[in-house]
Amino acid sequence: MNDLKLGMLLSVGCWLGFALGGCNSAQLSSTDSASVAPAAPAAPITTTTPAATNPTSTTVAAKTTATPTETAAKTAAAQATQAAAARPPLTVEKLRNAEYYFLAKGPIRLTQGTYADPATKRTYQLSDVVTYGDINKDGIKDAVTALTVTIPNQGNFSYLVALANEAGSPKNISTEFMGPGIKVKSLKVNPDNSIEAVMDQYQAGDPDCCPSLKITRTYKLKNSPKPTS
Numbered sequence: 001m002n003d004l005k006l007g008m009l010l011s012v013g014c015w016l017g018f019a020l021g022g023c024n025s026a027q028l029s030s031t032d033s034a035s036v037a038p039a040a041p042a043a044p045i046t047t048t049t050p051a052a053t054n055p056t057s058t059t060v061a062a063k064t065t066a067t068p069t070e071t072a073a074k075t076a077a078a079q080a081t082q083a084a085a086a087r088p089p090l091t092v093e094k095l096r097n098a099e100y101y102f103l104a105k106g107p108i109r110l111t112q113g114t115y116a117d118p119a120t121k122r123t124y125q126l127s128d129v130v131t132y133g134d135i136n137k138d139g140i141k142d143a144v145t146a147l148t149v150t151i152p153n154q155g156n157f158s159y160l161v162a163l164a165n166e167a168g169s170p171k172n173i174s175t176e177f178m179g180p181g182i183k184v185k186s187l188k189v190n191p192d193n194s195i196e197a198v199m200d201q202y203q204a205g206d207p208d209c210c211p212s213l214k215i216t217r218t219y220k221l222k223n224s225p226k227p228t229s
Helices: 003-036 068-086
Strands: 097-104 106-107 114-116 123-133 142-153 155-166 171-182 182-189 195-201 212-217
Touching: 097 114, 097 171, 123 182, 142 171, 142 182, 155 195, 171 182, 171 195
Parallel strands: none
Antiparallel strands: 097 106, 114 123, 123 142, 142 155, 155 171, 182 195, 195 212
16 A cells, blocks of 8 residues: 555656656746847947037138239239230341331331432341340330441441330331441340340451450330330
8 A cells, every 4th residue: 555655656756747847848948048049238339429510610711802002913914914915926027127217317118127228328237136025114025126227438337226016016116326336246125124235346456257345235215105006
């Protein structure tokens, strides 16, 4: 009888064991699924707050107000540029076929750089030395060269001739005596509108090839009329 009770207790214990085991198995499975593959902790969210801006803050470009003098200078420069564009430049070819004025003779017109006066037998020859620059302060490049007059039995006499650019054509506005026996070496229009001439002059006893006197002279136009546009 005791053996029978023991057997029954063992059977009941075994059944309870399986039942408990089955319950633990289910719980462990649930626990395992949570522990074996735990959900990764969510990464903290970092929020970057943009730097505060001042809606009323604006960048103002600096403004430079031109003075009346600067405005006048810009206007004059613009007008000079327009005038220059309206007047074609002077050329050597134009100078070689232009009119020249002499007090005693009046106007003469060169043909390819020369003129021969049939009455006086005088000849006029344009120099090969030519320079360009603004000589009458109108913003346009003019021309300066020399003209040599040969008088029979007297010799050669040179004149400095200034020609303004008048609508693209040369106008002889000044003729200045330079001297006898002159060979012009160079001409230059300076920034102050003056004309610098470098020349050689024959002295007594000099050979024909080589004048011995070296001269540098500066000329300045006075009250020269400005050419018309």
